[in-house]
Amino acid sequence: MNTFLLEKILHTDSPSGNEKEIIDVIKANIYPSAKVIIDNLGNCIAYHSTTDDEYKVLIIAHCDEVGFQVVKIEDNGYIRFRPIGSVSPTYLPGSCITILNKNGKVTGCISYVPIHVQSKKKNFELDYNDLWIDIGTTTKEDTENHVDIGDYISLNNGLFHSANGNHLFAKGLDNKLGVYVLLEAFNALIQKNLPLSLYVSATVQEELGCRGCKAVINKIRPDLVIVIDAGICGNIPTQIDSKFGVVELGKGPGINYNPTNNLNLNRIIENIAVENKIPFQRTVGYQTNRGTENAEIQTLLEGIITTHICIPVRNMHMSHEICNIKDIHSSIQLIIKIIEHISCIDNKEDTFIPW
Numbered sequence: 001m002n003t004f005l006l007e008k009i010l011h012t013d014s015p016s017g018n019e020k021e022i023i024d025v026i027k028a029n030i031y032p033s034a035k036v037i038i039d040n041l042g043n044c045i046a047y048h049s050t051t052d053d054e055y056k057v058l059i060i061a062h063c064d065e066v067g068f069q070v071v072k073i074e075d076n077g078y079i080r081f082r083p084i085g086s087v088s089p090t091y092l093p094g095s096c097i098t099i100l101n102k103n104g105k106v107t108g109c110i111s112y113v114p115i116h117v118q119s120k121k122k123n124f125e126l127d128y129n130d131l132w133i134d135i136g137t138t139t140k141e142d143t144e145n146h147v148d149i150g151d152y153i154s155l156n157n158g159l160f161h162s163a164n165g166n167h168l169f170a171k172g173l174d175n176k177l178g179v180y181v182l183l184e185a186f187n188a189l190i191q192k193n194l195p196l197s198l199y200v201s202a203t204v205q206e207e208l209g210c211r212g213c214k215a216v217i218n219k220i221r222p223d224l225v226i227v228i229d230a231g232i233c234g235n236i237p238t239q240i241d242s243k244f245g246v247v248e249l250g251k252g253p254g255i256n257y258n259p260t261n262n263l264n265l266n267r268i269i270e271n272i273a274v275e276n277k278i279p280f281q282r283t284v285g286y287q288t289n290r291g292t293e294n295a296e297i298q299t300l301l302e303g304i305i306t307t308h309i310c311i312p313v314r315n316m317h318m319s320h321e322i323c324n325i326k327d328i329h330s331s332i333q334l335i336i337k338i339i340e341h342i343s344c345i346d347n348k349e350d351t352f353i354p355w
């Protein structure tokens with residue numbers, strides 16, 4: 001584990017639509033011999049090929065995180081804002097945020113009426129109209145010196161380690177963990193010079209409806225795609241309905257068996273995990289046919305072989321998400337072994353045709 005690189009990625013601000021900061025970190029840390037391009041949407045694509053085989057394998061991880069955008073500046077200097085992606089306003093009061101302006105960053109705090117003087121009942125649902133951002137100014141003019149309409153906003157509540165060293169608490173683990181796993185696996189694989197056309201991409205705007213990955217698919221036209229993304233955890237005190245295919249923290253990456261994934265590929269991956277003693281969990285995801293990039297990608301072009309490897313995360317889309325460091329390590333190992341195995345398959349097209 002390269003803890004320095006992991007924490008560098010986790011400290012970036014990358015709200016959907018403004019992912020420059022994390023893309024810069026990715027570009028700076030890709031193995032030097034890889035070819036790297038940034039496409040028209042801002043997706044980062046890297047590739048390495050040592051073969052004339054036209055079969056293309058692509059691994060992707062979205063690099064955007066849920067965030068916000070400045071909508072209006074009030075006369076008293078407070079900022080009104082809207083979500084970028086799916087974030088419940090109920091979880092937000094008291095959270096520190098970073099506003100990404102044209103010159104750099106401004107710190108602020110998402111604010112709400114203190115509990116002592118609230119008029120609403122307990123256990124209510126908040127609305128974005130109930131909240132505002134305070135950046136320490138008192139007039140519209142003063143706020144406008146620091147913030148423009150349309151500026152992107154990122155959660156900013158720090159990175160912490162659990163006392164036993166097993167867990168990390170940070171914003172945006174969905175899907176900065178996936179980006180870290182992608183980078184570490186690709187950098188290891190590239191040095192093995194496998195007989196395979198291997199592409200990887202850190203995609204943008206996933207939280208706005210899996211937008212970035214579609215441009216990547218059109219550009220690369222891959223045959224097989226592995227999506228690495230965070231997976232919702234089920235081992236929490238309050239019940240998660242049994243219809244959801246959740247994973248648990250600390251039990252290894254999830255192999256998603258919902259219909260958006262290729263059954264043959266999943267069975268091969270499961271065998272690889274067993275043979276290499278890599279912990280894994282079978283899951284069916286929390287939805288049958290949407291919500292992740294593999295679901296969007298599967299039906300593009302003439303149909304694409306897809307699977308989704310999910311890294312367990314608690315508190316998804318909250319101010320601090322939680323992960324287990326062992327799951328990160330296991331995910332890297334699994335991705336490396338999957339790609340090594342695929343590179344040795346002679347008739348890849350036939351292997352993955354479902355039946």
Ligand SMILES: [Zn+2]
Pocket residue numbers: 062174175206229230
């Ligand atoms: Zn995600």
